[in-house]
Amino acid sequence: MAIETLIRHADATPKRERRKEARPGELLEAALDLFVEKGFSAARVDEVAARAGVSKGTLFLYFQSKEDLFKAVVRENIANQFPTWQEEFKAFEGSSADMLRYALMSWWERIGKTRASGITKLVMSEAQNFPEIATFYQEEVIQPGNALIRRILARGVDSGEFRNLDLEQAVHIIVAPMIFLMMWKHSMGACAASAHIVNPEQFIHMQVDLLLHGMVATPLT
Amino acid sequence: MAIETLIRHADATPKRERRKEARPGELLEAALDLFVEKGFSAARVDEVAARAGVSKGTLFLYFQSKEDLFKAVVRENIANQFPTWQEEFKAFEGSSADMLRYALMSWWERIGKTRASGITKLVMSEAQNFPEIATFYQEEVIQPGNALIRRILARGVDSGEFRNLDLEQAVHIIVAPMIFLMMWKHSMGACAASAHIVNPEQFIHMQVDLLLHGMVATPLT
Amino acid sequence: MAIETLIRHADATPKRERRKEARPGELLEAALDLFVEKGFSAARVDEVAARAGVSKGTLFLYFQSKEDLFKAVVRENIANQFPTWQEEFKAFEGSSADMLRYALMSWWERIGKTRASGITKLVMSEAQNFPEIATFYQEEVIQPGNALIRRILARGVDSGEFRNLDLEQAVHIIVAPMIFLMMWKHSMGACAASAHIVNPEQFIHMQVDLLLHGMVATPLT
């Protein structure tokens, strides 16, 4: 998608011409779909090419190898939605509890629910075989994401709304179930036997509730 | 070859050794290693056999297929542990909060910390390509595991120690961070940029604390 | 290797040759040879490919599987002939006795005499191990073949030239010796002790004669 956008901006040439220039973008699109769906090794380059409407040979004209294609796919799709969010959160006026709830729910709407979650699943699944990509993802996605959550928690602690938490740890605890949701959606969740065991919206609701108020009947004194 | 012969004589290792009792265990060991290291489809049965010190044919003497071998690995390393836990939990006498804490920590000691956690990572990564494995794992690991947690929660609710929870959802919320830990350890956790970001023991401690008592400074009234 | 290189230069045969049109035919030729020579299961796809001058992979470009290849061989060499026969028979103007004689003789010329007869031998030899092939053969060769014969007999009965026969049975009686000829040619006929015991043309002549007029000196009254 990023590449396509760049190309579009570069020149507004008529369709036939652009077609040629757009090839890599179409291939990356198709590859993303297939890598998410089947994983790196089970995805077939024939199918990627076919879905992009070109021949297998053409694919190798743009990408040296399947691995090369994979890396390009992930790099292209690690987009930053974070700046937008940062703006939203700066302007947020409710309680920090509401802010947390809002953050997780909107994360689900914009990332978890969409195809973007497939990238996370993909990166985590193949991290062992592509360490550079894992590092890249860690830096470009996970750390900024964590920073966003950390800011919300810090706000709550500062205002006295939250207990005095170890922020670093707490961030992971918030983030873990979201990552779980994405993994689940693209793995067990896609299998018949366990398809609808986890309902994401309910899951997030309860997650926030428990995180905020705990399970014990007699609260901390 | 002359050298090889010399070595053979030095070790006096017979080419064919009959060790029927020991074989399956040795193969399962090697298989666990390789499955965790490379994933299900990338692990080669030849290599499993070689690492166990036998020929490819011998492997198929003990396991009908690669899938069968994998199932045996899962049973040996994960499923087998459930009965023990069940016993322990039956005999447990402390509070349900302590019980939950104990469950998660001992789960970490016996599974999460060990190579066995790699199995969970692998299953989630490749579930889509091997539906039969996904179903198997769902039935032999996830459902029994969930049942164990559900019993703890039910005990807490029954005794009035916990709030009246939607057990099914709560189970997922307990389990999700554990799955996250396993995924993390075998994906991002293995890359430099994030190696020690998540400390499992601390993570679990805080997870239990937050789950039990919540984050808000002013508890539910 | 030096020699090989020399030869290559001498011939100037390119390693990779693109001959999409010709490939299937060449493969079918080679496959027919090998299937007849070794039987279905003993014939090796590698050897078929090699004999056709292509790599193993190329064979699977044109035929989905060994079984698929075999079916194509059957269609090419046997099943394809039925429409032609049907045309010929439609246009046939002589007596039904002549028609029968012609059918059997031309069957011998076009199938029995050629390598194609080896296919029948092979199918009968291996039918039990490859039920799908047996069914295929039954449907694509035996039934159409029988239908052709049945039509000739029916014509003779209708015209009063033949006695009122049980057509279904009579068809088998006509067909049996033809199958015998094919079996014989590719089994006992290939061994010294019996090489020339059965002369097909004479055999067919006498077969038709006896079938038409019987052996007894005093005919039915």
Place this chain on the structure above:
Amino acid sequence: MAIETLIRHADATPKRERRKEARPGELLEAALDLFVEKGFSAARVDEVAARAGVSKGTLFLYFQSKEDLFKAVVRENIANQFPTWQEEFKAFEGSSADMLRYALMSWWERIGKTRASGITKLVMSEAQNFPEIATFYQEEVIQPGNALIRRILARGVDSGEFRNLDLEQAVHIIVAPMIFLMMWKHSMGACAASAHIVNPEQFIHMQVDLLLHGMVATPLT
């Protein structure tokens, strides 16, 4: 069977002792079944051994190789029922037509119908790969069998009951359908799609009828 008989006659030792001696016979029995059922290459030596109640290793104690076993099986089972028949035919008093009918029907009862027909199927199927066996069979079974038929035909011709036939050819025409019946029974006849297409008894009846009196309504003048 032949071997067993020999052994039984040789010594009437108690069961336990004889067991050991009987091994080869039991193996040949089991092997016959399996070779007939599946053919040479599809029959598994494990299964032969298992069916004979011994281990695979034991089989190779008695037979050098699978091929060796195969040859032994066929040799053992080419029994001669011919002398008996010869006696019967010498004493036969009816017409030659009746004699022919009787010969074919009793052949079906004693050979075609029984497991013995499996040997023929086996030998014809594997003749290409075992030429010595084909020769052996030709001499030991086919030629004597043909001689029997030839005598019947000669009797009919001599008595003026039959036309003046080329005996050599006529014999083949009589024998061909019988061989067809055996092949069919053990190949296509064993497949669901065509199980009962050919009814042997009816087939033989009609065969004899047509052979004797022909199909044409207006007989030879």
Place this chain on the structure above:
DNA sequence: TATGAATGAGTCTTCATTCAT
């Protein structure tokens, strides 16, 4: 003599990659 665990060559099939056109 009997066992059955162990072997390893051999089989079909797949698929990333190359290259003549």
Place this chain on the structure above:
DNA sequence: TATGAATGAAGACTCATTCAT
């Protein structure tokens, strides 16, 4: 630049045969 025919190195699994016991 684009094609798609051709390649060949794997990979899972089988099975006749061997050999330590």
